[in-house]
Amino acid sequence: MASAASRVLVVAVRLLVAACAVLGGSGGGGGCFTRLFSFGDSVTDNGNWMHYARWPGTVARLPYGETFFRRPNGRFCDGRIIIDHIADALGIPFLTPYLAGNTSEDYAHGANFAVGGATALGHGYFRRKKLVTGFTPYSLRWQMSWLKRVLNMLAPQQGDPGWSDLMASSLFLVGEIGGNDYNQALFQGRPVDEVKTYVPDVVAGITASVAELIGLGVRTVVVPGNFPTGCNPGYLTRFRTNDTAQYDAAGCLRWPNALTELHNRALQAELAELRRRHPGVAVVYADYFAAGMDLAADPRKHGFGGAPLVSCCGGGGPYNSNLTVRCGMRASTTCPDPYQAVSWDGFHFTDHAYKVIADGVLRGPYAAPPVLETCRSRL
Template identity: 45%
Template sequence: MKLSIFICFFLFFLRPSVCHRYNALFNFGDSMSDTGNVRIGRLPYGMTFFGRATGRCSDGRLVIDFIAQDLGFPLLPPSSEFLDHDFKQGANFAVVAATTLGFDFFNERGLSKGLWVNASVYIQVERFEKLLPTICGAPQDCKDFLSKSLFIVGEFGGNDYSTALFFGRRIDEVSTFVPPVVNAISDGVERLIGLGAVDIVVPGLLPVGCFPLYLTNYHTPDPEDYGPKTGCGRKYNALSWLHNAMLRKALDHLRRKYPSVSIRYADYYSQIIDFALNPLKYGFTAGALRTCCGNGGGVYNYDQGRRCNDKGYTVCENVSTHVNWDGIHMTEAAHRVIATGWLHGPYVDPPILSSSSSSQS
């Protein structure tokens, strides 16, 4: 016993996360954190770290990968590889293009043709529940196991709004989607609490008006439509801001309802806005708004018809100087910085690696 305590004490100083308290790490979301549930893409996706495409929408690792590594876990296996993996240290249920809301919501509004997958937050949590017996056994054993595990639920919402925007719906109509989207996220978190989760991180929405896809496809000649300091599209960022404000309110409600559960908000929005305002602070000499991998040229190097890994694509000379990878997803370098802000603060409060995760933000 004394020897094991000494080894853990030694490893703590060598790598503080090795002796962290978590049994496992479970993730839910969309393309911002899918590690292979949807096998799309080919090189140059994955070029920086893996040397091959893995299903990740980046040149390398994602935020969830850096979090797993810093907590001492292996990179999370996709939950779709049910027969090939032992999920006792965690699993990833995120799916590229996943919406928060289900098929019926979009079908009723004539938008179902815009859906690539049927992987709502409800379906992802349902898949997790079905997998649980193989991870931890009986319900009470699972509650004990999950009470010492970390859950990251999101980002969710971006695909719900973009599905409608890409079909030409006005942004005031799309804004009416925010309450049901936030309610669905809240319901998903509550279902996980019912299964035994007590430590949950819920990321907000990114400022989509800072991404080349939106800046190119919805360009206007009016300078008032853009932030004077960031260059980001104002009305699209306003949609993200509304989502995040309503999500934080919903999380406050859940905290009051479940005072013994740690529910922390992860702030993608503020971090990426800071990338746009102060790119050099993070080593992003190319700025935040220009695509690294694409074939569009122009201000943002983005063309909807000739995207990353399409014929004739080009990759920037130094990927680490870019925030944006392919027009809507980020580079490994940006994911690394964001993960640091979640693990050590200030973009998750208290930080994931703090000694007081049960505190409320």
């Protein structure tokens, strides 16, 4: 494995340029939203898994966190994740993971409730499907209960002016979530035709939480769709086949992407209904699928030099993604320049990729309307 020191040297200049861009070029968002609240799974988790899990695994070891924080910090990434880049652009400090805070001061700028491995639906749903439920119990509904505790710390009670101001000045990001609901079944050997039947329930679970947020007085909520898992090196490794017809022109597996598109279409339809019923609320769909496909099909457009379907950190094989030797294990290897890579560990993106996605949500084209446009319309 390349030394952490050598990799840090390779990316140091780029990180300095990126930091200057945040300070001098992200403008327009500062002061629009004063707090940020987020929910989700490992794509959004910035430390809750580390506080919850007795044995957090490789995310607690280098090279996780190496290119920005210089240490493991609970993010399933080499550096920052989408929520960090959004916070930067809005002039909000990095969020406190809910499980790391205790007082209202800890959540003065918002909170992150996302937990690695989280699902939209609770364990009871999966037990009824006779699936093993060894993953985190902190589903979206559980995360919503955490939000209410934090809101009660920050504002007197619903209906008071302080509560209304809090909700109006906060941005809420619900997800992405739902991907693990399908992953759990597929990785336990369930056929995709069965897993497709979960889609209405998963989407209902997500939109029920969005509706509850609106009932609490939320004025701006961003709800991402799921990523194209067929372009995920972990999926490409787990479901590798010699049948070339199963792959698209970018080298992604077609059937997982078709499942994701089914989920995303259903989610968008439900969000459209919420907009119709609540015209005073900005319900923004973030198109993570389009972002992921863009990165897979044309990575050089965004400054990537490596193969987009190959993990930077992993255990070897054609996609450098090995389900036995994972990133952070002694036998794994890490690419010399994560900035050039799209995928970090086979299941999550790099800091650079997350920056591209976050910028697309903030400014377009991966959200309609872009978040900063929604933000400016409130001023």
